[in-house]
Amino acid sequence: xxxxxxxxxxxxxxxxxxxxxxxxxxxxxxxxxxxxxxxxxxxxxxxxxxxxxxxxxxxxxxxxxxxxxxxxxxxxxxxxxxxxxxxxxxxxxxxxxxxxxxxxxxxxxxxxxxxxxxxxxxxxxxxxxxxxxxxxxxxxxxxxxxxxxxxxxxxxxxxxxxxxxxxxxxxxxxxxxxxxxxxxxxxxxxxxxxxxxxxxxxxxxxxxxxxxxxxxxxxxxxxxxxxxxxxxxxxxxxxxxxxxxxxxxxxxxxxxxxxxxxxxxxxxxxxxxxxxxxxxxxxxxxxxxxxxxxxxxxxxxxxxxxxxxxxxxxxxxx
DNA sequence: CTCCAAATCTTGGTGCACCG
DNA sequence: CGGTGCACCAAGATTTGGAG
Numbered sequence: 001x002x003x004x005x006x007x008x009x010x011x012x013x014x015x016x017x018x019x020x021x022x023x024x025x026x027x028x029x030x031x032x033x034x035x036x037x038x039x040x041x042x043x044x045x046x047x048x049x050x051x052x053x054x055x056x057x058x059x060x061x062x063x064x065x066x067x068x069x070x071x072x073x074x075x076x077x078x079x080x081x082x083x084x085x086x087x088x089x090x091x092x093x094x095x096x097x098x099x100x101x102x103x104x105x106x107x108x109x110x111x112x113x114x115x116x117x118x119x120x121x122x123x124x125x126x127x128x129x130x131x132x133x134x135x136x137x138x139x140x141x142x143x144x145x146x147x148x149x150x151x152x153x154x155x156x157x158x159x160x161x162x163x164x165x166x167x168x169x170x171x172x173x174x175x176x177x178x179x180x181x182x183x184x185x186x187x188x189x190x191x192x193x194x195x196x197x198x199x200x201x202x203x204x205x206x207x208x209x210x211x212x213x214x215x216x217x218x219x220x221x222x223x224x225x226x227x228x229x230x231x232x233x234x235x236x237x238x239x240x241x242x243x244x245x246x247x248x249x250x251x252x253x254x255x256x257x258x259x260x261x262x263x264x265x266x267x268x269x270x271x272x273x274x275x276x277x278x279x280x281x282x283x284x285x286x287x288x289x290x291x292x293x294x295x296x297x298x299x300x301x302x303x304x305x306x307x308x309x310x311x312x313x314x315x316x317x318x
Numbered sequence: 319c320t321c322c323a324a325a326t327c328t329t330g331g332t333g334c335a336c337c338g
Numbered sequence: 339c340g341g342t343g344c345a346c347c348a349a350g351a352t353t354t355g356g357a358g
Contacts, residue, residue: 080330080348110351136319144352152320154351192319225329258331261342269329319358326353336342 056203058124062217064116068210069098071236075167076112077255078226084108089168097172104165106255109225112232113142114158115181116214118198128183128200134192143220159185159196177201212236218281226274229254234284240308247271247289247300264289264300271302282307 059065070076074092085106092100107115117138121131135152144151163182170176184197212235222228233253237243250271251263263270275287287304 078330080328080350083330083349151352256330262331265342267343321358322356324354326351328349328351330348332345332347334344334346336344338339338341 055126056119056123056198056206057211059120060213062215063213064120064216065206065211065213066116066232066236067205068212068236069095070205071212071232072253073098073100074253074255075100075102076107076109076115076229076232078229079106079108079255099170101168102165105161107161107165109228110154111158111161112228113219114138114155115162116216116219117142118162118182118196120216122198127203128197130184130186130195130197132193132195135194136192138194159194163196177204215283218283221281222277224269224274224277226254226256226270227277230274230278231283234278234304234306237306239306242286242303242305244301244303246292247302250302260300264302275302275304279304 072095087102087104087106089101089103092102118131120141121133122129125131135155139151139155159182163180163185165181167179167181168176169179179199179201181199181202182196183199184195186195187193212232214231214235219228219231222231230250233250234243247264248260251258251260256263264272266272272289275284278284279287284304284306287302289300289302292299292301
């Protein structure tokens with residue numbers, strides 16, 4: 001108690017204090033009410049998302065799709081037979097604005113075909129809805145004609161690989177997400193029936209505008225794994241423009257771990273063969289490998305032009 | 319359409335001689 | 339030495355042929 005302050009009579013002092021507290025309490029109450037309303041709004045929003053009104057968009061005819069970012073990573077790699085690695089929280093090669101930690105067996109371009117075809121089947125459906133398919137039809141859909149146990153065993157293994165793959169994706173803005181490529185699977189071998197459901201979170205990637213549409217009619221004709229990877233990559237960039245990229249980056253992103261010179265210069269495989277194949281199907285044209293001065297060393301670069309209407313070109317050629 | 323077994327193919331990776 | 343062209347390697351994936 002400080003005697004220097006002029007003490008008001010106890011009653012009026014208490015009265016003033018009471019009024020002050022009441023006002024504070026009222027203000028708090030208002031804040032709480034306002035906050036609870038906001039919480040309700042948020043809950044409603046979350047609930048509506050929880051109900052998964054999200055839909056995978058309808059793709060153009062004959063097309064499947066991949067998010068742009070995914071096409072610039074080694075999530076699906078161009079690897080040789082028998083070179084599949086087992087990853088554990090492996091950071092996949094990608095551009096710096098996007099990181100993926102990957103756990104599971106390394107996926108190759110044939111697995112990519114399976115995933116893309118699953119997306120095709122799931123398009124225009126509610127996210128996470130169950131897709132039903134017959135093995136032979138599915139294989140036909142990805143351009144595999146040979147039947148037999150080996151092929152079916154391969155498809156089953158591929159689906160398992162996709163289901164086992166776990167991705168922790170984070171943008172440079174700090175937004176993160178854990179997804180599986182396939183969320184649910186069921187099968188009945190006697191009836192030759194299979195069901196699978198994609199991870200609804202994947203659909204979020206397809207809600208955004210940056211989607212690479214991949215022409216499956218063209219893709220089925222592509223012979224080389226690297227061609228398929230490059231088709232993804234090329235379709236992840238704007239059509240009607242030239243694209244320039246260092247060959248070293250392309251090599252890393254496509255999952256090749258050999259020598260850059262082999263990747264760039266080999267006459268019977270590698271980049272040159274893949275680019276030539278893509279050009280013959282009208283995906284790209286006017287490609288060129290060139291050198292760019294980069295400090296003391298020269299950097300191997302590649303450029304190409306991607307026409308607007310791949311579909312028309314491919315129809316002309318067929 | 320499904321299954322089986324064997325033959326063949328694919329493709330990243332490696333070693334090496336050669337050349338300036 | 340540094341870069342190049344080329345042959346060869348591994349090892350499963352894919353094809354093939356045939357039968358149920």
